[in-house]
Every structure is written in C-alpha cells, then in structure tokens.
Amino acid sequence: MDCIFCQIISGKIPSDIVYQDEEVLAFRDINPQAPVHILVIPKRHIPSLDQLTEDELPLIAHMVEVANRLAKEEGVAQKGYRLAISCGQDGGQVVPHLHLHLLGGRRLSDELG
Numbered sequence: 596m597d598c599i600f601c602q603i604i605s606g607k608i609p610s611d612i613v614y615q616d617e618e619v620l621a622f623r624d625i626n627p628q629a630p631v632h633i634l635v636i637p638k639r640h641i642p643s644l645d646q647l648t649e650d651e652l653p654l655i656a657h658m659v660e661v662a663n664r665l666a667k668e669e670g671v672a673q674k675g676y677r678l679a680i681s682c683g684q685d686g687g688q689v690v691p692h693l694h695l696h697l698l699g700g701r702r703l704s705d706e707l708g
C-alpha cells in the first residue's frame with residue numbers, strides 16, 4: 596500500500612502523533628496552515644467522503660469528537676476553530692485517505708474555498 600497516511604499509521608513514515616485509539620489517529624500537519632493544524636484520520640483506509648458507506652458514518656462522529664477534544668487540549672476551543680474535510684479534485688483533496696483538518700489559533704479566512 597503506497598498511501599502516505601497508511602504509512603503514517605504503520606509508523607513507516609514518522610509523524611507528530613497527538614492522539615490515537617483503535618479507530619483513529621491524530622497527528623500534526625507537516626505544512627501547517629494555522630498555529631494549530633491537526634489531521635484526524637481513520638486507521639482503516641477509506642479513500643474519501645464520497646466513498647463512505649452508511650456503516651462508516653459513526654466513524655465521522657468519532658473523528659469530530661476527537662477533533663473537538665483536541666481543540667480544547669490545544670487551547671483553541673474558546674476562541675474558535677474550523678473542521679474541514681476535502682473531497683475529490685475540486686474539493687482540493689490531495690491525499691486519497693479520508694482526513695479531517697482541525698485548524699485554529701488565528702482568525703481564519705472568511706472564505707471557505
């Protein structure tokens with residue numbers, strides 16, 4: 596499997612891990628767009644939101660729960676933060692392994708796209 600994020604999960608590619616459990620891994624983005632920029636990913640390889648099945652929906656809820664908790668731990672929850680998932684080419688998805696961005700620590704752009 597040559598997926599970058601699967602290699603991060605297996606430890607082949609080093610990363611700055613901030614949280615993990617059986618289902619998800621959270622680590623700092625290598626090219627942060629904000630003072631806090633963490634990626635929350637499922638440990639199972641799911642290519643994108645578009646390919647999510649109905650039984651995988653609870654996983655999204657869990658990813659959001661983990662991101663919300665990390666936002667508190669990173670001290671950005673009170674001032675606010677953004678959770679974002681890119682999907683496909685027009686959505687700006689570069690890595691084809693589902694990931695939730697947690698961005699915070701500065702006033703983010705009003706534009707989403």
Ligand code: 5GP
Nearest residue numbers: 599610622623624625626681687688689690
């Ligand atoms: P996308 O554009 O697909 O929504 O986001 C992919 C994100 O993964 C980008 O923000 C990029 O900086 C991050 N990224 C890509 N390769 C690596 C890597 O090897 N390590 C880490 N920590 N982040 C990565």
Ligand code: ZN
Nearest residue numbers: 598601640692
């Ligand atoms: Zn993968």
